[in-house]
Every structure is written in structure tokens, then in C-alpha cells.
Amino acid sequence: MPLPNKKGWLAIVFILVCLAIPFCITYYVSTDTFRARYAGLQGPLPEVPEGASLEKSRTMGDQVLLVRGERIRLHNTSLIYRGIENDEVILDLFLEELDHDHAYPQKFSRDIPEGKVIRFGDVAYTVKAVSQHTLVLKIHKTMGTQ
16 A cells, blocks of 8 residues: 655644644543632632522512513412513413412403502502513402401
8 A cells, every 4th residue: 555645644734633622622621620620710609699580589568570471380389471572571380289380361451540450369469560571460469368
């Protein structure tokens, strides 16, 4: 078998180098040495305050801030705000005691009169503010309480 000419050897070396570089980078990134150096560059991760959760940051006293697409659990229900379509506010209601994976779509008018009570599950709300990305509800009452 004849040996390749000078250009052939150059092509073989070029292909091997092109294959070796990504392999070496991948190997180095997967070593513990790189992970330790990278963790040192990032610095310490901030500590999460004890007892912090998304639900606590979205409930302020008797008001609830629903952000579009986020699921918030309130008492024995969960709500997901879906936005405004055709001047109607759209929510998904999850009854946690019945079936926490099944959404019950809820709709009401965007121009709801102030003070009108809307009930989702065992919780009654009044609407404080509506926008395309957020919905602010005031907890009016919970079943069993006045």
C-alpha cells in the first residue's frame, strides 16, 4: 500500500486536530478540577431566606398577585392566570382536594363592577386590578369564616 503524499498527511493531521480539540475541551470541562475552579469564579451562592416561597411573595395580607402563567396555591385551591382574551379574564382553577392535576377554566368580564364577589372553589374574591400580565385579587372570605 503506498503512503499518502505530503498533502495527504497534512489533511490527516488537520482532521485529527479538529477532532481532538472538542474532545479535550469536553474532557476538561467534565473533570473535578474545572468544576472547583468554576465554582470559585462564581463566588458563593446567595442563601434563600428560611421559610421563603413563591406563595408568600405573591400574597400580601388579604391580597393576592397572580402573574400570568404562574400557579399560586391558596387554601385548598390553586390558580393560574392565563391573561385577557376578548375582554374576558381567563383563569385555570385547580381544586386540590378533588384533583390537583385537572384545570377548570374560569372566565369573567374584565370590566367587572368594583365590589362584586367572585368565587373560585371555597374562596371568594373581589377584583382589585387587571392587566395583561397580572391580576390582583382581594380575598373576600373563605368558606367557614366570615
